Amino acid sequence: MRNLLLLAVALMVFQKWDSIERYLNPPPDFSSAHSGKVVLYATEWCGYCQKSRELMREHNIPFYEYDIDKSREGRSQYDRLGGRGVPVLLVNGEVIHGYNAKKILKAFSKIQDASLL
Template identity: 25%
Template structure:
């Protein structure tokens, strides 16, 4: 479930089109019914600049509230979502 409103998104995922880990992370979020906002940072632009400015070096980078999770580690992602009250 992709949320297109950045003001209400509690989960943001920075991806690129050819990233297999990004695809798995998005599938995991959808399977767990987590709304998220996705930004493709594979092309130069405002979101890519934002990604690099926040310390992004690899994708996926998943942001839950103020917490940045580089890569896709389902256990850590689940814990972060539970801590944020997004996942029960």
């Protein structure tokens, strides 16, 4: 019985490791190195990366972009943020994996709300 319980716990930890690791080791805030609060980790060939660029331009969101295929520094940051696909956005310390317009706009609105205080 004890072995079964240990196996179940080990399986749960394995399945939730990304969440656990981010809690134990939060992603670094790379945005402070750039003038903007939004950093896009993308590639030239990615359609969702292009959609992310268009969304941010439509909403006048200033952003800094790394092409992870061409930038060693960008690839390193992308890896440390747990990137497994593109795009990855870092919005004022919040990591967004993939293209999700609602999440991107919501995260950026938090920046604007904070600047009004």
